[in-house]
Amino acid sequence: AQSVAQPEDQVNVAEGNPLTVKCTYSVSGNPYLFWYVQYPNRGLQFLLKYITGDNLVKGSYGFEAEFNKSQTSFHLKKPSALVSDSALYFCAVVGTMDSSYKLIFGSGTRLLVRP
Amino acid sequence: NAGVMQNPRHLVRRRGQEARLRCSPMKGHSHVYWYRQLPEEGLKFMVYLQKENIIDESGMPKERFSAEFPKEGPSILRIQQVVRGDSAAYFCASLHPTGRRTGELFFGEGSRLTVL
Numbered sequence: 001a002q003s004v005a006q007p008e009d010q011v012n013v014a015e016g017n018p019l020t021v022k023c024t025y026s027v028s029g030n031p032y033l034f035w036y037v038q039y040p041n042r043g044l045q046f047l048l049k050y051i052t053g054d055n056l057v058k059g060s061y062g063f064e065a066e067f068n069k070s071q072t073s074f075h076l077k078k079p080s081a082l083v084s085d086s087a088l089y090f091c092a093v094v095g096t097m098d099s100s101y102k103l104i105f106g107s108g109t110r111l112l113v114r115p
Numbered sequence: 116n117a118g119v120m121q122n123p124r125h126l127v128r129r130r131g132q133e134a135r136l137r138c139s140p141m142k143g144h145s146h147v148y149w150y151r152q153l154p155e156e157g158l159k160f161m162v163y164l165q166k167e168n169i170i171d172e173s174g175m176p177k178e179r180f181s182a183e184f185p186k187e188g189p190s191i192l193r194i195q196q197v198v199r200g201d202s203a204a205y206f207c208a209s210l211h212p213t214g215r216r217t218g219e220l221f222f223g224e225g226s227r228l229t230v231l
Binding site for chain 2: 034036042043044045046090100101102104105106
């Protein structure tokens with residue numbers, strides 16, 4: 001079965017500091033990995049994805065994520081956090097063995113960036 | 116190009132009533148997914164549809180829930196005889212057929228159902 005774990009319910013960082021939001025996954029076959037962000041009372045917005053190729057993926061708003069196959073991780077990072085980055089972040093995975101291509105989401109991590 | 120449109124954005128129902136949630140995918144997108152988000156939780160897959168076909172309903176509750184995506188018109192998620200536990204945000208997402216597997220899903224703003 002496919003699953004995603006986001007071990008931290010909340011991450012607190014000061015503005016200007018680097019941030020990391022953790023994600024590990026379990027799938028059959030190779031993973032396709034995604035990060036989405038959700039602002040209050042809104043839908044999910046796509047940030048970035050890993051399909052194949054370079055393990056370091058760059059996405060929207062200065063975010064990047066690193067795929068680590070041996071650790072089955074896909075942590076989201078940003079070198080310098082902004083207060084406006086405060087939101088709910090979801091990691092998601094699709095297993096290549098899944099013919100429905102349904103994204104399986106983690107439980108989410110709330111990022112709070114303090115001024 | 117309009118995004119994924121969901122309506123109503125907010126819906127209040129009393130226990131035992133029916134709820135109908137509608138989703139119009141992005142133009143050219145023929146794949147629709149429905150997800151449910153309970154308060155303070157992640158998104159749980161419910162059903163995946165293509166035009167006139169249910170492809171994967173492995174996440175749908177066995178009773179009271181149904182979904183359709185007709186040849187014309189929006190996709191509809193129908194909940195009969197709602198109970199308080201159905202209170203949640205229901206999100207629709209669409210995918211272009213060429214984006215299968217590697218394309219990202221585009222999400223609507225969600226429909227927030229409250230059952231009194």
